Amino acid sequence: DQQVKQNSPSLSVQEGRISILNCDYTNSMFDYFLWYKKYPAEGPTFLISISSIKDKNEDGRFTVFLNKSAKHLSLHIVPSQPGDSAVYFCAASSSGSARQLTFGSGTQLTVLP
């Protein structure tokens, strides 16, 4: 049973436009959410996070939105750049899971020049 789902395996966006990556979760105990980015032949790198007490967190071109009632979060990248092309993993944790991360299956973002 996948508790964190990324239903879009891939997304293509034109350079300069907005990229929106989506993530849904089923475990209502999750209270901390993160996005990781992964380039080929590298390990995932932390991008941005959000606590369940907030509904938005922004860091430069990256903004994460959390909708707790819908159990949905999204990552917005504006403007998108070719260097953003990577696999993006959504992850979640709860105190009940000893704060260990549960990852989604990832979305391959391709930003076209």
Added chain:
Amino acid sequence: DTEVTQTPKHLVMGMTNKKSLKCEQHMGHRAMYWYKQKAKKPPELMFVYSYEKLSINESVPSRFSPECPNSSLLNLHLHALQPEDSALYLCASSQTVEKLFFGSGTQLSVL
């Protein structure tokens, strides 16, 4: 130094071989992790070491044996693996549980 270094980057082994994966970090992180990732799948947690003690073992088969010699080093000893164990093995460390720093991984192929 904000790196987690994993060696080797690639490993091919037979089902009767014994090999070890190594991981090193010098960020002073007290938690270190082994994850397994199959193609197009999310990373799956295998083991967690906290303050050099094994704190989580996610029901991993005994053919995988972790070892934490000190706070900077983490090993994963492999013995009698199966072809289905072929995957990318990722090491990570963290100061807070959620913000993991990952290494580049070891791509393991079991023949």
